[in-house]
Amino acid sequence: MTRTGIGYDVHQLADGEKLIIGGVEIPSPIGSVGHSDGDALIHAVVDALLGAAALGDIGQFFPSEDETWKGASSSHFLADTVKRIGDAGFSINNVDATIILQTPKLAEYISQMKYNLAYSMQVDESQVSVKATTTDRLGFVGDGSGWAVQAVATLIV
Numbered sequence: 001m002t003r004t005g006i007g008y009d010v011h012q013l014a015d016g017e018k019l020i021i022g023g024v025e026i027p028s029p030i031g032s033v034g035h036s037d038g039d040a041l042i043h044a045v046v047d048a049l050l051g052a053a054a055l056g057d058i059g060q061f062f063p064s065e066d067e068t069w070k071g072a073s074s075s076h077f078l079a080d081t082v083k084r085i086g087d088a089g090f091s092i093n094n095v096d097a098t099i100i101l102q103t104p105k106l107a108e109y110i111s112q113m114k115y116n117l118a119y120s121m122q123v124d125e126s127q128v129s130v131k132a133t134t135t136d137r138l139g140f141v142g143d144g145s146g147w148a149v150q151a152v153a154t155l156i157v
């Protein structure tokens, strides 16, 4: 039996913040505002995994008001989530994600993001897909005030 979950995350972009996507620090004058490292890719993947297992959502397990997670690397969230999913009897079939960001261009960093996600989830890179798109300058992504990530995860029982 397989189960599918969806994840969606949005963060503001601001001057002087780091832009960390899938654990990769991208050179950029603007970065992601967040209580942790603002890594919306990992946050969306965590929510997709939790959703597929019907275990809840990221805010439940890693609340932003919890000082433990201030400035934390989101890869910890992902590793912890994968452990919870395994404990509940699920294994990961595949994860697919779309990063929605106007600038900078991400093409050269995608393979490292896939590697990092696969490593944190203890799966093969062939089970992880990461894509990137823009909004053709429309909306909050287009004007550079924020970015978003959508993710889907399929688990095997």
Ligand SMILES: [Zn+2]
Binding pocket: 009, 010, 011, 034, 038, 039, 040, 043
């Ligand atoms: Zn987030």
